[in-house]
Amino acid sequence: MNFQRTPxxxxxxxxxxxxxxxxxxxxxxxxLFKYLCQELRLQSPSTSQHSREIAxxxxxxxQRYYQAVENNSTVQERVILKTLLYTGIRLGELINxxxxxxxxxxxxxxxxxxxxxxxxxxxxxxxKDLLTMQADRMSQQQATYLxxxxxxxxxxxxxxxxxxxxxxxxSGLNPLINPYKIRSFLINWFxxxxxxxxxxxxxxxxxxxxxxxxxxxxxxxxxQEIYNRAMTDFPV
Numbered sequence: 451m452n453f454q455r456t457p458x459x460x461x462x463x464x465x466x467x468x469x470x471x472x473x474x475x476x477x478x479x480x481x482l483f484k485y486l487c488q489e490l491r492l493q494s495p496s497t498s499q500h501s502r503e504i505a506x507x508x509x510x511x512x513q514r515y516y517q518a519v520e521n522n523s524t525v526q527e528r529v530i531l532k533t534l535l536y537t538g539i540r541l542g543e544l545i546n547x548x549x550x551x552x553x554x555x556x557x558x559x560x561x562x563x564x565x566x567x568x569x570x571x572x573x574x575x576x577x578k579d580l581l582t583m584q585a586d587r588m589s590q591q592q593a594t595y596l597x598x599x600x601x602x603x604x605x606x607x608x609x610x611x612x613x614x615x616x617x618x619x620x621s622g623l624n625p626l627i628n629p630y631k632i633r634s635f636l637i638n639w640f641x642x643x644x645x646x647x648x649x650x651x652x653x654x655x656x657x658x659x660x661x662x663x664x665x666x667x668x669x670x671x672x673x674q675e676i677y678n679r680a681m682t683d684f685p686v
Contacts, residue, residue: 478673479650487647506638507627508684518621518686526546527613529584530597531560535686537571538636538654541629547596549585554578558670561655564630569655570670572677574684642681649673 457462474482507515512535533544533548542593543561551560557578558570573581588596595604611629618626633654640650652675 480646483648484646505631507631507635511623511682512632512635513685515618515621515623515627519549519617522620523613523617525580525583525587526597527617529580530610530613531617531632532577532580532686533573534632535636536573536577536681536684538633540633540655541610543655545595545597545605545607545610548594549588549596552581552585553598554582554585563655567655569652570673571653572674574678574681584624599621639684640680645676645680649676653677 469479472478475499496529516531516535524532530544533539533547534541537559539559539561543563546562547559548562551562553559557573559573561569561571563569585596589597589599591598591602593602597605597610599605614629615626618628624646637650637654640653
């Protein structure tokens, strides 16, 4: 059956007519979107689709993988893995982190995107010391990026894949845990902790349906509170 959807911006304007007199705030609209998805029987592409496509690692497998990294790798390699585990960023985003993008006091990393849709990701307090060691070492080398070679060449995606594969082989896991599975594990972890789809869409940089979730990004304080609650008993 052929049909044509109303453009999202126009539909948002139509909905605003009904909602404006109720003075909705961000939390109200976020809950409204959640229940609207339930009424329409929609599933989040950021969670359910990942679950169908790949076998998401268990907490025990993630612990085993991390232990292999902890015992058989350099500080830089541990920082690479932990950054991926704690933030769920893509490899292309990881290699573009500049030293000036890290706010150690607020435990935040600015993720810069070519489309201009920059976002903030967080890391837990217990990662601060290790991340600081890596950043200090890079600063002493007068590097620009968090991960650079001694020749001042930032790492490429394939270099990071090779590092993770080499260390992962020592974990004895079969199949190996790859960067996509690491990201999927964190997405699924947030989902199991009851974090709603609006936050997941924003935090992990999904553009799908983003215009229907909120008119403006959530506050950093709200992001911090949601993240800290979800990460309380994270396995590593």
